[in-house]
Amino acid sequence: MNAKKISKSILALLITVPALLATNAMAQELKKPTLEDLIPGGETYHKPENKSYQWWGDAACLELGIDNIEGTWAVKGLGAKPGEKFTAITLEEANALLEEKGLGKLRHFHAAKAVNVPRGVNLGIQVQIDPLLLLNTGKYRALVDWKKKKVIWSQPCPAQAANEDWNEVSRHLAYTIGNNLYVMTGDGQTLKVTNEPEGIVCGQSVHRNEFGISKGTFWNPAGDLLAFYRMNESMVTPYPLVDITTRIALVDKIRYPMAGMLSHQVKVGIYNPATQKTIYLDMGDPKDRYFTNITWAPDGKSLYLIELNRDQNHSKLCRYDAESGKLQQVLIEERHPKYVEPQSPILFLPWDSHKFIYQSQRDGFNHLYLYNTEGELLKQLTSGPWLVQDIVGFNRNTKELIIKSTEISPLQSNLYAVNLKNGKRSLIGDPTGMHSAQISGFMGTYLIDNASSPTCPRIIKLMSTNPKKQREHTLLTAKNPYEGFEMPSIEVGTIKAADGKTDLYYRLIKPTDFDPAKKYPAIVYVYGGPHAQMITNGWMNDARGWDIYMANKGYIMFSLDNRGSSNRGLEFENATFRQLGIEEGKDQVKGVEFLKSQPYVDGERIGVHGWSFGGHMTTALMLRYPEIFKVGVAGGPVIDWGYYEIMYGERYMDTPQANPEGYKQTNLKNLAGNLKGHLLIIHDDHDDTCVPQHTLSFMKACVDARTYPDLFIYPTHKHNVLGRDRVHLHEKITRYFEEYL
Secondary structure (H helix, E strand, O other): OOHHHHHHHHHHHHHOOOOOOOOHHHHOOOEOOOHHHHOOOOOOOOOOOOOOEEEEOOOEEEEOOOOOOOEEEEEEOOOOOOOOEEEEEEHHHHHHHHHHOOOOOOOOOOOOEEEOOEEOOOOOOOOEEOOEEEEEOOOEEEEEEOOOOEEEEEEEOOOOOEEEEEOOOOOOEEEEEOOEEEEEOOOOOEEEOOOOOOOEEEOOOOHHHOOOOOOOEEEOOOOOOEEEEEEEOOOOOEEEEEEOOOOOOEEEEEEOOEOOOOOOEEEEEEEEOOOOEEEEOOOOOOOOEEEEEEEEOOOOOEEEEEEEEOOOOEEEEEEEEOOOOOEEEEEEEEEOOOOOOOOOOOEEEOOEEEEEEEEEOOOOOOEEEEEEOOOOEEEEOOOOOOOEEEEEEEEOOOOEEEEEEOOOOOOOEEEEEEEOOOOOEEEEOOOOOEEEEEEOOOOOOEEEEEEEEOOEEEEEEEEEOOHHHOOEEEEEEOOOOOOOEOOOEEEEEEEEOOOOOOEEEEEEEEOOOOOOOOOEEEEEEOOOOOOOOOOOOOHHHHOOHHHHHHHHOOOEEEEEOOOOOOOOOHHHHHOOOOOOOHHHHHHHHHHHHHHHOOOOEEEEEEEEEEEOHHHHHHHHHHHHOOOOOOEEEEEOOOOOHHHOEHHHHHHHHOOOOOOHHHHHHHOHHHHHHHOOOEEEEEEEOOOOOOOOHHHHHHHHHHHHHOOOOEEEEEOOOOOOOOOOHHHHHHHHHHHHHHHHO
C-alpha cells in the first residue's frame, strides 16, 4: 500500500471533517456540554466506552469487567466461531472460592491478571497454557483455575508494600517499603534484600523516569534472579516542599538535582532469593553516568543495559555476567553531536536467543536493527522518513515482528507485520486512525486492536497477525459519548514553520453556531515540548474537553505541533537544541499569523494557555510577543531551565556552565519587564516535577520590573490538578479568559 497516497487522502479527509454531531438546524434542540461533562473528575464526565481484555494464551481473550451477571467473560479467538462467548467464572463464584480459603473478597475483576506460563515450549504448535487468573483481595493474591473452579495457590499481600513486581513463573514478589527492597517468595517467605539509610533508594525508578525508565526491579525469565536499581542521592541537596494539611505546616524534602549540579549515583544489583545473596555489577565509578534499558538474556545468565554519559551524547550497550557482575562486552556504541536518547530495551528473538532487536535514531528516525550477541549488525529491519513507535510482539509461526509506526502519517499510529528475512512490511487492520495493540499469549497468532478516528471514539477488534490470513471480529464499537450535545467543528491542516520549509500540523475548532461574518476571539492551546504531540488522527483529533467547551462559548481554539515536538524525527526535534522555547515560539507565531489571516478571527483578541512545557511556552509568548498575545494562563511553568532537573534539562539545553548564553536567553525572569497583557500563573504547591521556585522567582522578577501578573495556587497537588479539583481548575482558567479576552 502506498503510504504517501494514504497520507494525502487522510489529510484531505481531516481538513473537511464536519461538525461531530449535528447541523446548525438541529443545534437548537441540543444542549452544550458543561465542564462537568467534559473534564475528567467531573460528576457527569462523558468518557468513551471501553472494555478491558487480556489474553489467555492464543485460544481466547478474557474480558475483565462486570457484565450482566457480574462475571468475567472470555471471548474465543478467531477460530471456527470467532467472537463466541462463554463464561469463564463469575464474580460470585470467584468470591465463594476465595472466602472458602479465608482469602478475602473481590469487588470486581478489574485488577485481575491472566497468567500465561506455557507448559512445555514447542515452536511449531500451540503450547498449553493453564486457565489461571491472578486475583488480589488486598489481603492475599491468589491463583484461581477458572475451569476447575479451584484456588491453586495464594500468597499474603505485605502491608505498606509499594512498587510491587510479581513474577508469574516463580511466583516471587518484589516490593519496596520506604526506600528498601524486599522479596516474598512463592511459598510466602519474606526476605529483606537491602537495609539502606535515608538518602539511598532501592528497587525504585531512577534518573527521574527519563530514558524510558518506569520501574526499579527486573526479574529474569525464570523468576529466580532479581535485578534492581540502587540510587544514592545523599549528595543531592534536599529540596523543600510545604505540606499544609497539618495545623503546623510540615516540610517534605525531595532530592531534586538541578541542571549543572551534583546528580545522584546509580548501581545495579542482582539478588538471588535461593541464596539470599546480592552482587553488584562491576560498573566502575557511577558518577555522572546513567544506566537504563535493562534486559535479561533468555537463559538468565547475563544482563544487558545501556550506559549513557552525563552529556548524553555517547551510549554503550553492555553485557554483564549475572553471577560475577563482571562486564563481558560492550556490544554497540552510539555518538551524536547533540544527544543520544535510548528509550527501549533490546528484544531477543523468541526462536533464536543469539539475536536481538535494537532501536536507534541513528538515521534520523527511530528504526529497528537486528544484531547478534557478539554485537555484529546483521541488518537494518526498518527504514524511511517515519518512525517505529513501539514493538507489539512476535508471530512465532510466521517469524514476523508486529510494530506500531507512523509510516502512513505522522498523525497516526498503525500496525504492521515486519518479515525478519526480507524486511517486507504488511499493514494490519484499518489504514486510518490511531491504533494500539495487545498480542496474544505465546505464539502471537492474534492481537486486540484498540483504535479511534476523528469521528469514532473507540473500536476494539480481534485480529489475526498473519498478513496473508487477515481476519477480524469487532468486540466493541463505542458510541459517541457526546450524542445529544451541541458540538463544535474540528479542522486539521498544515502551515509552514518559521524556517519556511517544514510542514507543521494544526487543529482549529470553530463554535457550533459559527458565523463566518463575525469576528471571534482565539485561544492558542500549546504544549510544544519533546515527547508530546497535540494533533493526531484519533478521536476528535485529540481535542481536549476544555477546547470543546471554549469553542462552544464562542472562541476559536487553535493548536499547533511546532518543531521540537514528537513523532517527526530527530532533525525536527533537534531544532530547539540549547534554546528551548525560542524556535518553538517562532513557529507558534506563524500559527497566529495563519489565524489572523482568517476573516473571522479578531486579531486584537488572541489568548494562549498551556501547562508544564506549555506553561513555559505560554509565559514566553506573552513576554516575547506582547503585541500579539493579550491574555495568557500558564500552568506549572518552567521559568528558568537552570531550576529544572538534570536528565531532561541537560539533554536539551546542556549545562548552564557549557551553555550560559542559552540559559540566559531562555530565562523568563529576564523578560519580566516585557509583560503588557493579562497573565495568570497557576502552580501546585507540591509540584515535584517543576518546583514552585519557578513561579515564585518569576513573581519576584515581575515585582522588581513593576509588571503585574496574577497568581493562583492549588494546595496538595503535584504537577497537575487531578480529581474533582480539575473541574475547578478549568473553571478558573475559563473565567480569566472570559474577563480579559
